[in-house]
Amino acid sequence: MLIRQSLINMYIVRGMSLTDGIATKRGLMRMDKEHARHHDVNYLMVFVTLCCLTALSVAADVIQIDNRVIVAVIVLAISTTKALCVMLYFMHLKFERNWKYLILAPTTILALGLPLALLPDVGVHYYSVDVPQNDVTLSSDEHNSNGSAPTKSSYNSH
Amino acid sequence: MAHATSSQGFAPLKMGLAIPNSKLCMWLFLGTEIMFFTAFIGTYIVLRLGSRGWPTDPDITHIRVWAGAVNTFVLILSSYFVVVAHEAMGEQNFVKTNKYLWLVFALACLFLSIKGYEYYGKISHDILPGRIPENNREVMTKVVNEMQAVVIAQLAPLVSADQKSKQPTVEELAGKLPTEYTMQKRLAEEFLNLKGHVVGNVSLAIPLGRRKVITTTKDGKETKGVFNEQEQTDPAKMVTLNIDGKTVDIPRTPDLSIRAAEELDPITLPEVQEDLKRLAQDQEFGNLIRSGVHGAENPDHLHPIVYGNMFASTYFIMTGFHALHVIIGMIIFGVVLSLGTNLNGWNNYVENAGLYWHFVDLVWIFLFPMLYII
Numbered sequence: 001m002l003i004r005q006s007l008i009n010m011y012i013v014r015g016m017s018l019t020d021g022i023a024t025k026r027g028l029m030r031m032d033k034e035h036a037r038h039h040d041v042n043y044l045m046v047f048v049t050l051c052c053l054t055a056l057s058v059a060a061d062v063i064q065i066d067n068r069v070i071v072a073v074i075v076l077a078i079s080t081t082k083a084l085c086v087m088l089y090f091m092h093l094k095f096e097r098n099w100k101y102l103i104l105a106p107t108t109i110l111a112l113g114l115p116l117a118l119l120p121d122v123g124v125h126y127y128s129v130d131v132p133q134n135d136v137t138l139s140s141d142e143h144n145s146n147g148s149a150p151t152k153s154s155y156n157s158h
Numbered sequence: 159m160a161h162a163t164s165s166q167g168f169a170p171l172k173m174g175l176a177i178p179n180s181k182l183c184m185w186l187f188l189g190t191e192i193m194f195f196t197a198f199i200g201t202y203i204v205l206r207l208g209s210r211g212w213p214t215d216p217d218i219t220h221i222r223v224w225a226g227a228v229n230t231f232v233l234i235l236s237s238y239f240v241v242v243a244h245e246a247m248g249e250q251n252f253v254k255t256n257k258y259l260w261l262v263f264a265l266a267c268l269f270l271s272i273k274g275y276e277y278y279g280k281i282s283h284d285i286l287p288g289r290i291p292e293n294n295r296e297v298m299t300k301v302v303n304e305m306q307a308v309v310i311a312q313l314a315p316l317v318s319a320d321q322k323s324k325q326p327t328v329e330e331l332a333g334k335l336p337t338e339y340t341m342q343k344r345l346a347e348e349f350l351n352l353k354g355h356v357v358g359n360v361s362l363a364i365p366l367g368r369r370k371v372i373t374t375t376k377d378g379k380e381t382k383g384v385f386n387e388q389e390q391t392d393p394a395k396m397v398t399l400n401i402d403g404k405t406v407d408i409p410r411t412p413d414l415s416i417r418a419a420e421e422l423d424p425i426t427l428p429e430v431q432e433d434l435k436r437l438a439q440d441q442e443f444g445n446l447i448r449s450g451v452h453g454a455e456n457p458d459h460l461h462p463i464v465y466g467n468m469f470a471s472t473y474f475i476m477t478g479f480h481a482l483h484v485i486i487g488m489i490i491f492g493v494v495l496s497l498g499t500n501l502n503g504w505n506n507y508v509e510n511a512g513l514y515w516h517f518v519d520l521v522w523i524f525l526f527p528m529l530y531i532i
Contacts, residue, residue, distance in 0.1 A: 115200025
């Protein structure tokens, strides 16, 4: 019994590992304490920070930076910061125990599956695109310049 | 054993995370939501990276940065109010909770209103997936298709049902239109003239149905003359040509070939714009054209939007699903709002509703820069 009590105490002190699988009275008391700590967050400051970051994003658009890649990097960095603020403070992830990694890590990894699968063929062409879609349509129009009607399918497709 | 444990002051061991089951379920659900929206956002990024072009001019896309920025502020403010409402739940201050949840609900309505305003701008200009012409030819064809719908809507009720087919064409309806409907007749003629030029890709300056052709018979005999649709004596059996003022009939045998003898100037977009302008200003049917053909009020602005359909598809799928989540969030908050201030025992519900709402805010935080700024 003593060993068991020691183990539970150790789990509670260490936070995650097996403790997240065992809810004890003392563990729940710890949860209450953690919940109480939420009140320490100045949510108004978080809100003001988010507003300022949004204004920065708009400013990046208004300034008219010629290099759009730089604009993209700036506004996405701002968005990531905003997202972190929301997740850490509004969603209380900063105060949650390590189960958050257990739930969010697999979904995040799986979420990247589709974009990564599409990237080689659609996003980054490993072959040359000699005949883009619009040129195909235009060239077929040019063939019709002698006055003959285009095919029924091409006429009805729009 | 359980009794012995209790006597030592420990609760029986229970498997599971040290959080309420409802909260665990909400986080698992949010995990699936992350995958759901990452699929859209990630695919958008990949498509945009791979596209050779993208419409970015706000006058063309009708993307309003101010509207997106205001909506971002609205969602951030609502997220803040949700947190305040949840904190008030912890303090058992249900009146305050109720008040702030109403504010959240009102902000959600405001978000949807601004989104509706943005959607209206796009829908009124037909910035919709699959409806955007991406080259001049498609612009002209779209004008013809929309005008055709206007003309058929005008003509069809004037022809008795037993005289027309199930899906009548303008040609068919115009042929069977009673003579007293002069305006409709003229509208049909104008349309058929425009359609003939667009489909045939012949400049509007060249009269329709009259062109120089060369016929070749099976034995190789060639005849060059002017083919005029109005002068065909027996179109089923003969090809009538005008050669130096004389009419010559050539038997229409299966092996008779007919080809154009001259290159005709193709129709151009400015020509169609001018013609549409003229039709839209017509005293009798101008209002029909203006209301039924997109861009007829100002034909000079008719233009193709290269890669516009891909832009519209990605825009509407992402903002549409996000707006759907906002509506679902309003329903979730509506449940707790229907209870008034009697919220004892609803702490977990409010917390989970808040988590969901923060996630909706989170998605918009990424949609705003990607759709409105980059």
